Amino acid sequence: MLLPLVKELTSPKLVENKRLLFFLFFLALSAVVLTSWQSIAYLTGKNQRFQLLRQATMLELQRLESRAAERLAISAIALSIVAQSPTLSNYANQTSEQSEKASALFDSLIKACPDVFQIRFLDKNGNEKIRLERNNGSIFQADNENLQSKKNRRYFQHASELAAGQMYVSPLELNMEYGEVELPWRPTIRLAMPVYPSQGKFEGVIVININAQVLLNFYKNSSQKVKLLSPNGHYILGEQSPNLWGFMFNKPAPFPKQEKAKWQSILNHSELDTVINNEHWAARRTSVNTVMPATLTYSNTLQVLWYAVLNEDNNTPTKEPFAFIPIVVTICLLSVLSWIWTSSINQKRRTEQELARSEKMASLGGLVAGVAHELNTPLGSAVTIASTIQEKTNAINSSLAAGSINKSTIVEFAQDMEHASKLLLSGLHRAAELIGQFKLIAVDQTGEQRRSFQLDIYLVDLSATLAHQFKHRKVNLLLDFKSNAEMHTYPGALSQVVINLITNTLTHAFAEDDVGEVILYSREASTDHVCIGVIDNGVGISEENISKIFEPFFTTKLGQGGSGLGLHITFNIVTNILGGKISVTSNQAERRTEFIVTIPKHFSHSVTNHNN
Secondary structure (H helix, E strand, C coil): CHHHHHHHHCCHHHHHHHHHHHHHHHHHHHHHHHHHHHHHHHHHHHHHHHHHHHHHHHHHHHHHHHHHHHHHHHHHHHHHHHHCCHHHHHHHCCCHHHHHHHHHHHHHHHHHCCCEEEEEEEECCCEEEEEEEEECCEEEECCHHHCCECCCCHHHHHHCCCCCCEEEECCCEECEECCEECCCCCEEEEEEEEECCCCCCCCEEEEEEEECHHHHHHHHCCCCCCEEECCCCCEEECCCHHHECHHHHCCCCHHHHHCHHHHHHHHHCCEEEEEECCEEEEEEEEEHHHHCCCCCEECCCCCEEEEEEEEEECCCHHHCHHHHHHHHHHHHHCCCHHHHHHHHHHHHHHHHHHHHHHHHHHHHHHHHHHHHHHHHHHHHHHHHHHHHHHHHHHHHHHHHHHCCCCHHHHHHHHHHHHHHHHHHHHHHHHHHHHHHHHHHHHHHHHCCCCEEEEHHHHHHHHHHHCHHHHCCCEEEEEEEECCCCEEEECHHHHHHHHHHHHHHHHHHCCCCCCEEEEEEEEEECCCCEEEEEEEECCCCCCHHHHCCCCCCCCCCCCCECCCCCHHHHHHHHHHHHCCCEEEEEEECCCCEEEEEEEEECECCHHHHHHHC
């Protein structure tokens, strides 16, 4: 029995079959290994692309809110200037000869602010005394018999209880005339301020109506399908007309009833970025303090104006690799191993470049939005003041031509011009300073050139562009620069590292209403190196997380706007571009977390090659 078996095992035919079997086994094993490897790479790449899509969605919502803030700032600053002007104070004191001047002042405001379609002065009893309206491009003043009582309207009641200099911002709603919703619908936001003449006695309220359809059109014309919700969950954009503005007609709010869990999540987060039941949900809360100029004072700072909501179907990546496996198996069986390997490396490299570019654009986009928001105040003020100067100059020229000018008018005009020129110069100097700082940082961020610069001076300019992130927070940014180092490296990469660290600290170390401080410092680390650090007294990082924070896609804010890419890209920039090192320490008991970046003063390819 054994002899035939031995003969069979040693026969040339079996040896040949063994070789064939080994070759087939090798191909099968290679196919399994390569398929697993490529599937993992495919899933990782798809997750990265999905994270980029989510990041782009949140950036779009921020961009739309910034555009709305730019338009509202012009009207708000103009109202503040007019409400506290001597002309209005004199009119409020019932000086009859000031009536025409007050009307002319209102006319200047409505011409300078294209979104304002109505401006009114209400006396202390709520009765309209002056009302100017814009209709079909024309501006006209209402006759006395058409003036109305507004004593029962919410904006008058709120504004009449404010201190001098405070502003009331109404909810976003449809305009009403004579107790009925105006047709066609005109979405409106009202700004109201009390008028206190020189004697300090309340004499009335000045109100402007802003055409909010301009703001809604920003969202309507977006490439994303954005829906807007009122503070109580009624649709105001993104649905058919019968389903819009339900609160104006005493209809129940549909969204909280249809999407109860999602509505609760929207209420609990100022920004929401999550996946629920294979749907990507993104939302952003827009309040008075996020779109109105920070230089003014409001009675209802935290009032929500609207929620921007976006949802779309999401094909979860974990469900798709099986469609890709046959292609990989076929490629493996055809022995194109080198092509697969090269393709995988190139794809990974392209994805990393795309992530780095996205992070840089996100950083630069936030920088642009912040500087634009800062510039709105001085430039909006300058526009309003220039318009007022033009109107007063035209009035003086008319009086000169008619020969009816007197000394008191010239004295008043000279005083007004002196005051206006001081305000105008102050605002324009501030704008020029902001543009200079922004230009330096923005050029560095968009370029990849090495240059020489003084580190501490550069960090001072960079911190000025970060100020907007702290404006509406109770967290202070403190500066402590003591390096005096002359650098020759990539300033754009360095600025992105600092911006990422500061943004990460604000996002993760402090809740929205927390009080705290962030310290940005620089020191000499050695004769050839400097260290730049960020210290905060926030919640800290747990021991189990501190070793993971530089890993890609690791975040403690999953579903709340965190992508897990910021610190990973920061790590790569420090080590691969700047040739340095980054470390972090945290003590939750002492509420102290410190990021330390150590980089050479003079860039050297040998340093980066050694790090790699």
